Amino acid sequence: MPTLKTLAAALLLLATRPAAAQARHEYLLDTDWKFAKGEIPDAANPTFQDAKWQTVSVPHDWAIAGPFDGNNDLQAVKIEQNNEAKASLKAGRTGGLPFIGTGWYRRRLAVPQFGPGQRAVLLFDGAMSNAHVFVNGKEVGYWPYGYNSFSFDITSFLSPDGNNTLAVRLQNQPEASRWYPGAGLYRNVHLVVTDDVHIPVWGTYVTTPEITAGLAKVRLKTKVETPNGAFQPLRLQTEIRDAAGQVVATTSTALAATDGLEFEQNLVVPQPKLWAPETPVLYTASSKLYAGDALKDAYTTRFGIRSFKFEANKGFSLNGQVRKFKGVCNHHDLGPLGAAVNTAALRRQLTLLKNMGCDAIRTSHNMPAPELVSLCDEMGFMLMVEAFDEWKTPKVKNGYSQYFDEWSERDIVNMVHRDRNHPSVIMWSIGNEVPDQSTPGGNKIAKRLQDICHREDPTRLVMAGMDRFDDDLKNNFASVLDVPGFNYKPHRYPEAYGKLPQGFLFGSETASTVSSRGVYKFPAVKAKDKKYADQQSSSYDLEACNWSQTPDEEFVAQDDLPYVMGEFVWTGFDYLGEPTPYDEQWPSHSSLFGMMDLATMPKDRFYLYRARWNTTAATLHLLPHWTWPGREGQPTPVFCYTSYPSAELFVNGKSQGRQTKGPSDQPQTRYRLMWNDVKYAPGTLKVVAYDAQGKAAATEEVHTAGKPHHIKLVADHTSLAADGQDLAYVTARVEDARGNLCPDATNELKFAVSGAGTFRAVGNGDPTSLESFQKPQMKAFSGQVMAIVQASNKAGALRLKATGTGLKSGEIELKTSTAAQ
DSSP states (O other): OOOHHHHHHHHHHOSEEOOSBTTEEEEEOOSSEEEEESOOTTTTSTTOOOTTSEEEOSSOOTTTTOOOOTTTTOEEEOOGGGTOSSOEEESSTTOSOOOOEEEEEEEEOOOTTOOTTEEEEEEESOOBSSEEEEETTEEEEEEOOTTSOEEEEOGGGSOTTSOOEEEEEEEEOTTOOSSOOOOBSOSOEEEEEEESSBOOTTOEEEEEEEEOSSEEEEEEEEEOBOGGGOOOOEEEEEEEEOTTSOEEEEEEEEOOTTSTTEEEEEEEEESOOOOBTTBOOOEEEEEEEEETTEEEEEEEEEEOOOOEEEETTTEEEETTEEOOEEEEEOOSOOGGGTTSOOHHHHHHHHHHHHHHTOOEEEOTTSOOOHHHHHHHHHHTOEEEEEOOSOSSSOSSTTSGGGTHHHHHHHHHHHHHHHHTTOTTEEEEEEEESOGGGGSTTHHHHHHHHHHHHHHHOTTSEEEEEEOOHHHHHHTTHHHHSSEEEEESOGGGHHHHHHHOSSSOEEEEEEEOBOOOTTOOOSSOOOEESOOOTTSOOOTTSOEEOTTOOOHHHHHHHHHHOTTEEEEEEEOSBOOBSOOTTOTTSTTOOBOSOOSBOTTSOBOHHHHHHHHHHOOSSOOEEEESOSOOTTOTTSBOOEEEEESSSEEEEEETTEEEEEEEOOOSSSTHHHHOEEETTOBOOSSEEEEEEEOTTSOEEEEEEEEOOOSOOEEEEEESOSEEESSSOOEEEEEEEEEOTTSOBOTTOOOEEEEEEEESEEEEEEEOOOTTOOOOSSSSEEEOBTTEEEEEEEEOSSOEEEEEEEEOTTSBOEEEEEEEESTTO
16 A cells, blocks of 8 residues: 555645545555566466565566667668658667566555545556556556546456455567657556546646636546436535735535536636746645535646737736747657656656756657656746657658557547646647658648537647648648647748748757767857767857758747747757667767757757857856867867856956857857857866856856876755655866866766665766666766666665766765755
8 A cells, every 4th residue: 555655745846736525545566566578478467476576666667677679670771751762771760778568467456445425547657558458367557648548447357345446467579659758657557446436537627718817717638437427416525825825716516417527617827926937826626516405526736827928019928028938849768767757757857957047848758657747837938749650641650650540639638637737838739840841731630620629628729740841831730720830840930931920930840969978079150960989969058950050040049030030959858769860870879969968968059059148147168178188289179158248258367368159140149148268278278257238247167187086976956855755966077186077087986876866877978888788887978977876765865976986986965854845
């Protein structure tokens, strides 16, 4: 049985979640699972002996432990989206991890408080993939799409004596993905027990049809289910509470026989506080369902009050203020943690994005974990929730196209119902770069999917990420969509604006610039698909894919064209799989697109975007590092990413001149300060930044490093919740005796955790590293390693020690406490 703490955590994670009431009980099925990989006959049978199976906790990704192998999901394919002319072998396209095949999960299923007149439902936040769910040996349901949430009523399958067995069979096919999908019960599983008169899963729908400074009208529709769907004279009592827990509106409504088992309630919130990325204020609607005086159910729906518009020639506005999306695209994996969802890891990502000034996320190219959506509500991010990477025409041999005709409507309905109460969700996306853009009737498919979204949620507009510009216009594909989103087409925005009826558009996927953290190549010149023997890309941020651009070309279009509503950069973080431009070269097996690497360490490009997006804090960042033995006297360009308009560079006290950002034939000069002819000399780089009035405002220095001397540990936070789930990300830096990062250090570092916590994972951001994420040791990449530690269930001190041959060890102490929860 889960603990009370575990149950409480489950309730907090759901945006639409049950309130504490005797009539409803929810349990997080996170512990005591048995797991085995492979096809196992009779594994669903309650009498099957699973004692020798592995005991795991859910969320669980069975493949992240590896080992890496270039033969895992080896694909011979021509990638049309990458403009490839012929097929070739892609070794690391899906990450090189062993996620192909069948896996089984089993556990005892106790159903407390269950008896006559009760219903029991299993809710899966996601299961990768082709989930067959069995209770007591009988199949209760099937759901193929691994990214979607789904539920099954298991009431009729439960044993009267309370002795129940739950089994789940999952299967990942080869050539079913273009990136690492993960494997297993990688998202949470819930058991919901209610009265047979109850509010079903995702049974509420909140809208705010009218908002002024003085009031907000709130419309709440609540579905109820009864035995055999028969009408009952029910009553729904609802109160709305503000962020401080104060009741601000109440109503009580009787269900009429003509209501179709759905309540509609209209409430008024006075002086509403509006949700926005800068002010993510949340309200809750708490509803109690009565039959006479008997409480049948209680349900709490969290929501926000905000308005938004898409207007021709004006673009997007939130709460009456025009703004442009400062967004990123993110895949779902959490780097060294794999696909298994973890709220603390997601919070780490969002905290970094918030610091960069990002205000929007595209959930490429699938439905996200519900924990991410809830965190975006709380932390202030606008979301584009995306459904599919494939429609009818396949991109990969065994992709979603095999399910599309039968499952696409059900998948969209679940996506919309689950997430439509979230204030963070601004748009629905029905697809990404689908080849159906070029097929006869592709626009009709788009219209059908868009109509489903409108039917289930009339309040939001719908888009698709388009990459086939000429076909999109010729085939009336782009004109059908509510919102035209173009991938990598800044040079064609004016043409699209002139030919399409909407009067606005945006960059739904932009840049695809590649870089490796701390790696610099010479000469520093713009290049497409540039490759090097070490399978890295230069962090001068001048290298992009053949279909894309450097960030600056997109910046120009965003700044110069008012009808362009912003961008979603590919990507916020590196992810497992798609190691472009090294798709055909093992051991490269993770992407190089991120502003942050696979271990969540910022690259230089993080600061290029921060200088542009973060308007509340100044940015001043120098690159490259200044440790180049053997380059003495050679040209070594120095770039400065800064929010200040100008700066002066010094090498060992000698001025290299003052640079000012401004328009020119080269987009880079509008957004970067660049000294291309600096001759390398060991010592000190110093930059002095000047504000708009020409006054010196900030300085930054980079020093030539000496020999590796010691390990310095730096934690992203030092106080953790003693909940068995919270994480700290601790950067291990190899430094010289003076505290300078040694940028070429590759020492193997070993980690040991003691006290109130455990080692969880390790990463270094190297897209070619085949070292296990699960072992407490890894070689430094560009001088750094990221160790991830996890709090225990007990309050106390968590100590991490890092050692390396020839280095003075590093130690850090973190506190875990119940107060942190």
